[in-house]
Amino acid sequence: xxxxxxxxxxxxxxxxxxxxxxxxxxxxxxxxxxxxxxxxxxxxxxxxxxxxxxxxxxxxxxxxxxxxxxxxxxxxxxxxxxxxxxxxxxxxxxxxxxxxxxxxxxxxxxxxxxxxxxxxxxxxxxxxxxxxxxxxxxxxxxxxxxxxxxxxxxxxxxxxxxxxxxxxxxxxxxxxxxxxxxxxxxxxxxxxxxxxxxxxxxxxxxxxxxxxxxxxxxxxxxxxxxxxxxxxxxxxxxxxxxxxxxxxxxxx
Numbered sequence: 001x002x003x004x005x006x007x008x009x010x011x012x013x014x015x016x017x018x019x020x021x022x023x024x025x026x027x028x029x030x031x032x033x034x035x036x037x038x039x040x041x042x043x044x045x046x047x048x049x050x051x052x053x054x055x056x057x058x059x060x061x062x063x064x065x066x067x068x069x070x071x072x073x074x075x076x077x078x079x080x081x082x083x084x085x086x087x088x089x090x091x092x093x094x095x096x097x098x099x100x101x102x103x104x105x106x107x108x109x110x111x112x113x114x115x116x117x118x119x120x121x122x123x124x125x126x127x128x129x130x131x132x133x134x135x136x137x138x139x140x141x142x143x144x145x146x147x148x149x150x151x152x153x154x155x156x157x158x159x160x161x162x163x164x165x166x167x168x169x170x171x172x173x174x175x176x177x178x179x180x181x182x183x184x185x186x187x188x189x190x191x192x193x194x195x196x197x198x199x200x201x202x203x204x205x206x207x208x209x210x211x212x213x214x215x216x217x218x219x220x221x222x223x224x225x226x227x228x229x230x231x232x233x234x235x236x237x238x239x240x241x242x243x244x245x246x247x248x249x250x251x252x
Contacts, residue, residue: 026159069149124159
């Protein structure tokens with residue numbers, strides 16, 4: 001950020017450290033959003049965009065999980081994935097503290113400290129582009145598992161806050177790529193809302209609108225002049241050809 005301010009001193013640079021779970025999404029996705037606006041137009045205060053009140057994870061997941069999918073898909077796991085899953089669940093049971101659903105990547109060993117990709121706070125880990133089985137588990141206080149299956153690619157799109165209407169035209173790999181590479185839609189909308197509010201308060205929109213209307217009016221006037229000039233030239237050419245035709249006829 002300091003380098004951006006040095007390279008572009010004419011821009012006011014603001015940053016926001018935002019997490020998707022603060023915007024009614026059941027995903028922990030912390031990202032730094034940087035916005036630069038020319039100082040001539042606006043002074044953008046470095047205030048945090050509008051964050052929605054954080055809800056309980058369980059209440060959020062009810063709107064994102066597809067009800068027709070089977071609640072248990074463990075029989076499709078490989079032996080190593082099954083051991084990774086139940087090894088992680090065993091350690092969470094021993095801790096005695098978790099919030100449903102438990103989220104983990106069954107492609108990673110539970111003994112691997114770095115990048116274990118397991119969460120027991122009720123939120124999903126950061127979605128990635130790889131074809132990684134992001135597994136959700138609902139576990140009762142006595143440790144009995146009642147729900148155990150991966151997130152469907154369409155559910156991944158929804159967890160990012162994106163519309164699932166486009167999923168019919170995408171392959172599974174495309175949906176994984178979109179969900180992993182994309183930014184959470186409500187978070188980006190909040191950043192733009194903050195920026196546009198500052199622009200409205202500074203009057204830039206009104207000035208820009210007047211300038212845009214003036215430019216549009218000038219372009220329309222120039223287009224009309226061009227059409228009138230082209231029409232006049234065409235009439236002159238027709239008259240010339242007609243006169244030449246009459247001269248040639250009288251000479252004969």
